[in-house]
Amino acid sequence: MSKAETTALVERVHTLLRDHPGMSQRSACERVGLAESTFRSRLKRAGDPIPRGRHHDDGLRDLPAAASELPVFVRDYQHLDHLHTYPVGDLHLGSPKCAEDILDEWLGYLVNAENVSMVSTGDNLNCALRTSVSDVHEEKLTVSEGRKLLTQKFRPLADKDILDGIIDGNHEDRVYNATGDSPNDAVADALGVPYARAACVIRYLVGDQQYDLFMRHGKAGGGSMGAAVNALEKQERIVDADIYVSGHIHTQVCFPKNVFVANDSGGFSRKKRLFVCSGSFLCWEDYAAAAGYAPAHIGAPRIFMDGRRHDTHGSV
DSSP, X not given: OOXXXXXXXXXXXXXXXXXXXXXXXXXHHHHHTOOHHHHHHHHHHHTOOOOSSSBOOTTXXXXXXXXXXXXXXXXXXXXXXXXXXXXXXOOOBTBTTBOHHHHHHHHHHHHHSSSEEEEEOSOOBOOOOTTSSSOTTTOSSOHHHHHHHHHHHHHHHHHTTOEEEEEOOHHHHHHHHHHSOOHHHHHHHHHTOOEESSEEEEEEEETTEEEEEEEEOOOOOXXXXXXXXXXXXXXXXXXXXXXXXXXXXXXXXXXXEEEEEEOTTSSEEEEEEEEEEEOBSBOOOHHHHHHTOOOOOBBOOEEEEESSSSOEEEEO
């Protein structure tokens, strides 16, 4: 295929994504007969601000650069009457205390279940470096080995198009701060799924409903359950969303909250907000024992989004 022919196909993909906000890059590329990897490489060379994966960019190109500070990825599940999304994070692949067998069971369940999807809340790799607090001498995997293993574990979900996004945690930050590269970014690029360095909104289209999920890894709040809840609740100061998801504290948390928001009639209506912390797949490490932290309940919570009426629920 000539360069001019490739450019024409790339433009057709751009047109499809602009005119159909819920369409994935994969679907658009398949429709015009262009390899998705070719389209992604063109985006990188052109410095295109559109994130990978299903995205929402109505008018985004016409706004100032600040409008792209918060990436927004749209995930289209309009064919479902409900969706269960699982925030899975703090895997710590490479740590000798990673509960890898349990993780594999969870990922296998997600791949084979119906009406489910997954988001990755960071700290997928342990990334023990000589300058980090983790013990580099006990590390089971190099960063390169961990990245390849994570790609292998996540690929079945990406192939089924149910991996909604990957975000970095403080353990991936170790590598980014040292090299300027994130292993999660490389995994997302290999799988063609959305990736964000620090925070993002995932806009879910479920049935005839729309839900905004704000996700970041988090930085603190693991000393007590009260501290964890406070750290999680503070996320609503950043963005108005339906669901707030974070990780980091290795504790599964789900709780709802109501706020009053202005409505079209000039009054105020209740809006439900759901707060969720993703838990962990790391067993009791020495640093947790020394700090007096309780062992984490291994696994992940579940977020329910109703496609028939606007309602969410969380469970652990």
